[in-house]
Amino acid sequence: MSSRKINKILLVDDDIDLLEQTKLLLESKGFKVVTAEDSEQGFKAFQQENPDAAIIDLIMEQMDSGFILCYKIKKTEHGKNIPVYLLTSATYETGFKFSASTQEEKEWIKCDGIIHKPVVVEELISKLENFS
C-alpha cells in the first residue's frame, strides 16, 4: 500500500458540536470534509463520496456503532486502502479497555488507529499523512 495524498475526509460523529469543530479545523488546514451524524448516514456518505480517510466516533446510537461502521468500510474494496480511525473519549482510565496499537489489535478492531477526544488536529493530520 503506497502513501497517497489525502484530500477528502469523512467525519462521522453524533455530537454535532464536535463534528462541526473538527470539520472547521480540518477545513482550515485545506482538507475537504464530508460529515455524517450516525453510522447509517456515515456508510452512505462513504459510498457516495469515496473519501481518502475516515474518522468515526465509537459510541453513537449504540455502544458499538463505530466498530460496526469501521468493519463495514474496511470490508469494501475502497475502504481497505484508506486510513480509518476510531474517535473516542473512552480510555483505559474510564474502563473501556482496548487500543489499536498492535497489528493484531488493528486486525481485530478493523481500524488503523484510535484517536482520543478532544481532537488535536495537527496530530490527526500527521497520523493521516503518515499512514501507509
Next chain:
Amino acid sequence: MINNKANILIVDDEKGLRLGTKRLLEEEGYDVATAENGEEGIKLGTSKEFDVAVIDLKMPDIDGLDVLKEIKNVHPNTVCFIATAYASYDTAILATRIGAYGYIPKPFTPEEFCYQIEQGIKQRKLILDSERLKKEREENLFELASEKSRLNAIIKSINEGVLVINKNNEVVYYNYSALKFLNLPDLKIGENITGKLPDKICAIIQKIFSKEKILLKSYTVQTEVGANNELIVEAACTPVPQPDGTLAGVVITLGNITEFKKIEIIKSQFVSMVAHELKAPLAAIQGFLNIILNVSLNIDKEKEKDYLKRSVSRLKSLTDLVNDLLDISRMEIKTKQRELEDVMLADVVNSTLQFLELEAKKKNLTIEKQFEGNIPSIKADLNEITRMVTNLLSNACKYNVENGKIIISISVLQNYLQLVVKDTGVGLKAEEKTKLFSEFYRAKNERTRGISGTGLGLSIVKRIVDSYHGSINVESEYGVGTSFTIKLPINQN
C-alpha cells in the same frame, strides 16, 4: 444457710439439757431445733439439712448411733456430735466410723459445749467449700468436653470454608463449605492437598512455608472456582504457629465473594459511563473555546456568538447531568431519612405544569387533565414525588411534536394510585423500550436528534417508584406517542 445463722439440732431425752443448750446456743446467735427422742430426731434431722446435730447416745426409744446413721444417710454433710455420759472407747470408734465428727462427754460446761459447736460449724464450712469446689471442677470438665464438640459443630456449619493443612501439605481439618468453595467432591484427613487447590492459593501457602520467620498475618487472594469459573472465592491463608514458635501449618478460610464482585463490576461500569458522559460536553465546550481563541482561524463575530451560545447550552446540560447524579446518590443515601408527609398527587402535577408552561407554549401543546374525584393522599417525600412527576412531564413536553397533546390522568385502582402520562410525541421503537430505564440510555434516532437530556431522568423516576414499592410501565408506538403508567400503593406508612 451457713452464711446466715447456723441451724443446730439437739436430740436428747433430758428436758433440762434440751432447754438449757437451746437457750445457750440461741444466745450465741444460732437457730436451734430440738427433738425429745430418737424417732423425732430422725424425723427432724432427715426432713431438713442441719449444719450441726448433737445426738444423745442413750435414748429410751432409738439408740443415738441409729439416729446418727439415719441422718447421715440422708444428709452426709451434716456435722454430727454424739453426746453421752457413758463414754467408752468402743462407742467412740463406732460413732466415728458411722460418721460422727466428734464426741461431747457429759456433763459439759457451756464453754466446752459452745467450743465444740464452733468446731463443728467450721468443719461444716470446710465440707461445703470442698463440695462447691468439687462441683465446679466437674462442671468445668463437662464444659471442656462439650466445648470441643460445640466448636466442631460451629466450624462444620459456618458458611465460610475452613481448611487446615500441616507442613507436609496434608489435610488436618476441613469443613463442608471448604469442599464447596474449592469445588472438591471429598477430602480425607491426612490426604496430600497438593494439586487440589487453585494455583493462586497454592502459591500463597508455599510462600508462607518458605518464610524463615513466621509472620502472624493473613495473606489474601481472590480466585475463580468451578467448571465455568462461576464462583469467585476469597481465600485468607494464615500461618499457625506451634507453642515453641515453629510453623505447624496453615489455616485457610474461604469466603464466597461472587455477589460482591458483581456489584463491583456494575459500579465500575456506572463510573465509566458517568466519566464518558461528563467528558463529552467538556470536550465540546473546550473545542468551541479553542476555536474562538485561535486567531489564525479568524472566525466571524456571528459564528463566535453561535459557538458561545452552544457552549452555554452544553454547560447547562453538564449542570443537569451533575444534578441528576447528585439526585441518584442522594436517593441511595436517603431511603432511611426521607421526610414522609401526606402528598396530593394532583397538587404536585398542577404545580409542575406551571413550571413547564413556557416550554409547552413554545410547542403549542394542549394539556388535558383527567383527575378522578376523591383521590386520597399518599405518605411520601414531596421532593421525590415532585422529581418523579417533573421528569415524566418534561419528557412528555420535550419529546412531543409541535401542536401535540399531553393527557395526564390520576385514578384509584384498588389499593393503588395510578398516574398516566400520555404524549403524542416521537414514540419508542420496540428495542428502545427495554432499555428505557437504564442509566444513560437515550433513544437515539432521527426524531430525537437535537433533543438534549442526561439519560438519567427515567432511571431516577424508576428508582423513586421502586423505593415506594410501586410500578412503572410504558406503552409506546414509534412516531405516534408514548404513555407511562405509574402505580403507587396507598396508605403506606
